[in-house]
Amino acid sequence: MERLDKFLSDSGAGTRSQVKLLLKAGRVTVDGRTEKDNSRKIDPDTQTVCLDGEVLGGKRRIVAMLNKPAGFVTATEDSVEKTVMELLPPQLRAMDVKPVGRLDKATEGLLLFTNDGDLLHRLISPKKEVPKVYYARHEGQAADADVAAFAAGLTLRDETVCLPAKLEPLGPGESCITVCEGKYHQVRRMMASRGMPVTYLERRKEGNLELGNLPRGAVRMLTPEEIEGL
Numbered sequence: 001m002e003r004l005d006k007f008l009s010d011s012g013a014g015t016r017s018q019v020k021l022l023l024k025a026g027r028v029t030v031d032g033r034t035e036k037d038n039s040r041k042i043d044p045d046t047q048t049v050c051l052d053g054e055v056l057g058g059k060r061r062i063v064a065m066l067n068k069p070a071g072f073v074t075a076t077e078d079s080v081e082k083t084v085m086e087l088l089p090p091q092l093r094a095m096d097v098k099p100v101g102r103l104d105k106a107t108e109g110l111l112l113f114t115n116d117g118d119l120l121h122r123l124i125s126p127k128k129e130v131p132k133v134y135y136a137r138h139e140g141q142a143a144d145a146d147v148a149a150f151a152a153g154l155t156l157r158d159e160t161v162c163l164p165a166k167l168e169p170l171g172p173g174e175s176c177i178t179v180c181e182g183k184y185h186q187v188r189r190m191m192a193s194r195g196m197p198v199t200y201l202e203r204r205k206e207g208n209l210e211l212g213n214l215p216r217g218a219v220r221m222l223t224p225e226e227i228e229g230l
C-alpha cells in the first residue's frame, strides 16, 4: 500500500503540492470513485487510479536529456552554485531523477537524468566504457603526435593513466575528442597535458544518443527505443 499523493507524483502527475490541488479539484479517481484525500492509501497492484480519466501507471522509468548551458553545476543541491536540477521542469524533479555522470560547470551539452538507480550505475560504470564525444575549442593546434598519444592512452600531469581515446583535429584550435571514461575534468586535463588548454567544451554524444538540435537549456524525454539502446 502507498499514499495516493506519492503514487500520483511518482506517476508524473506533478509535485506533491500540485497533486494536492489536482485531488482537491476532483480530477483523480480510485477505482472509478472521485478521491480528494491525499493521504489515502492505495494498492497500485490491484487498484486503478485515473487523472482526468486517464489510467496512471505508478513509478515509470524516466530517462531525460538536457542540453546543459554553462554556469550550472552537476549536483542535486548546492548551497552556492546554481544546479542542473533548476533547469528541469517541476514534474521531472518530482519524479526523483538524478544526473547521470557529470559535466563541469563551464561545460555545455548532453546530460542525462534518470530515476532508475540500476540504469544510472550501469551508465557511469567504467566497465561499460560508453563512448562520449566532445567538441572542444582550445589553444594551439592538434598534430599527428597528439592524435597518436591519445590513441595510445595518455598519462596526465599527475600520473593518472587514461584509456585510449580518439582525438580528431577539426581545424586550428578546434577538435573532437571521444573518451570512454569519466575521470574528473578528463578532457580538459587530457588536452592540457598536450599543451592545448580547452577554452570551450560541449558534449555532443553519449553512446547512441546525440544532442541533435535540442536547444540549449531545453529538456526532452528519451523514447522507449532510445532507452532500450542504452
Ligand code: URA
Pocket (backbone or CB within 6 Å): 102, 103, 104, 105, 107, 184, 185, 186, 187, 188, 189, 201
Ligand atoms: N571532461 C571535462 O574536462 N569536463 C567535462 O565536463 C566533461 C569531460
